[in-house]
Amino acid sequence: MNVLMPNTLAEACDLCAKQPDLIPLAGATDLLVHWPLRQAEHDKTYLDLSKLRELRAITWAADSVTLGALTTYWDVLQDPRVKSDFPLLIESARQVGAIQIQSRGTWAGNIANGSPAADGVPVLMAYDASVALISKSGPRIVPLHEYYTGYRKSVRRSDELISAITIPLRTYDFSVFHKVGARRAQAITKIGLAMTRQSATPATWRVVANSVAATVKRCPAIESLLHAGSAIRKPEDFSAAIAADVTPIDDIRSTADYRRTVMARLLYHSLKGVNPAIS
Ligand SMILES: Cc1cc2nc3c(=O)[nH]c(=O)nc-3n(C[C@H](O)[C@H](O)[C@H](O)COP(=O)(O)OP(=O)(O)OC[C@H]3O[C@@H](n4cnc5c(N)ncnc54)[C@H](O)[C@@H]3O)c2cc1C
Numbered sequence: 054m055n056v057l058m059p060n061t062l063a064e065a066c067d068l069c070a071k072q073p074d075l076i077p078l079a080g081a082t083d084l085l086v087h088w089p090l091r092q093a094e095h096d097k098t099y100l101d102l103s104k105l106r107e108l109r110a111i112t113w114a115a116d117s118v119t120l121g122a123l124t125t126y127w128d129v130l131q132d133p134r135v136k137s138d139f140p141l142l143i144e145s146a147r148q149v150g151a152i153q154i155q156s157r158g159t160w161a162g163n164i165a166n167g168s169p170a171a172d173g174v175p176v177l178m179a180y181d182a183s184v185a186l187i188s189k190s191g192p193r194i195v196p197l198h199e200y201y202t203g204y205r206k207s208v209r210r211s212d213e214l215i216s217a218i219t220i221p222l223r224t225y226d227f228s229v230f231h232k233v234g235a236r237r238a239q240a241i242t243k244i245g246l247a248m249t250r251q252s253a254t255p256a257t258w259r260v261v262a263n264s265v266a267a268t269v270k271r272c273p274a275i276e277s278l279l280h281a282g283s284a285i286r287k288p289e290d291f292s293a294a295i296a297a298d299v300t301p302i303d304d305i306r307s308t309a310d311y312r313r314t315v316m317a318r319l320l321y322h323s324l325k326g327v328n329p330a331i332s
Contacts, residue, residue, distance in 0.1 A: 109128070
């Protein structure tokens with residue numbers, strides 16, 4: 054295994070420019086999980102980001118908070134302000150793996166890994182997070198809901214690193230995160246849902262689902278239903294919008310039918326009484 058350990062972000066970008074097939078390494082919880090089986094991976098060259106301490110911080114500004122590319126779930130769980138301003142980050146962090154994974158795994162790694170079952174991505178997307186990408190040719194910002202282009206594919210070029218994730222500070226009067234798995238902890242999500250309502254006039258809804266499409270997916274048809282205030286009297290009233298937004302599959306963890314049914318129930322029971330049109 055070849056590992057490069059840059060001392061600065063500029064040095065890391067130089068290395069990526071010279072060798073675009075380098076594989077960034079943050080907490081390594083995704084990269085090393087299949088290590089014994091994936092012999093071919095052993096000869097690749099890895100870019101260990103762990104010396105870039107400046108990427109670890111959570112930075113609060115007047116209108117946003119920024120998680121560095123090395124911010125872990127545990128760092129977020131320890132920050133009292135996250136709990137009050139972005140409670141869904143706490144909900145999600147608590148349900149990622151167990152403490153060992155939470156203390157090594159990073160939010161940026163969760164995004165970059167590109168799993169449709171990623172639990173950190175839906176809550177970040179429901180808060181309208183954006184991803185800062187950096188390369189030798191400069192930085193750029195991509196809204197997280199535009200980051201994925203297909204199953205484990207993204208707009209990130211191979212010479213780019215995620216340097217940070219920025220979330221705008223807003224006032225929400227409703228937010229919820231559900232993770233449905235085979236058990237309460239250490240389970241890969243069968244269907245997950247993150248929702249926020251920004252308390253502006255008119256209210257702005259975000260609905261994001263995981264494990265029901267090739268990528269974590271924002272759900273514009275469901276958001277439109279909520280914005281329109283359409284009357285909903287039972288979970289099945291969400292079915293058409295669910296069909297428009299997501300494309301679940303049968304796999305070893307669940308079936309497409311189960312995922313659609315549970316998604317409708319999660320939506321209905323989370324929103325009943327919150328949205329006056331849903332009773
Ligand atoms: C036992 C176990 C339980 C788990 N449970 C969950 C769970 O419940 N929910 C969940 O969502 N995930 C879970 N995971 C997956 C994993 O822990 C998370 O996805 C974690 O956030 C990955 O972060 P990391 O820093 O370890 O990433 P790494 O393994 O270091 O990297 C993951 C991918 O991202 C790339 N990458 C990392 N950082 C950057 C960067 N700055 N720029 C560009 N690319 C980068 C890497 O090259 C790699 O492709 C689990 C894993 C294990 C082993």
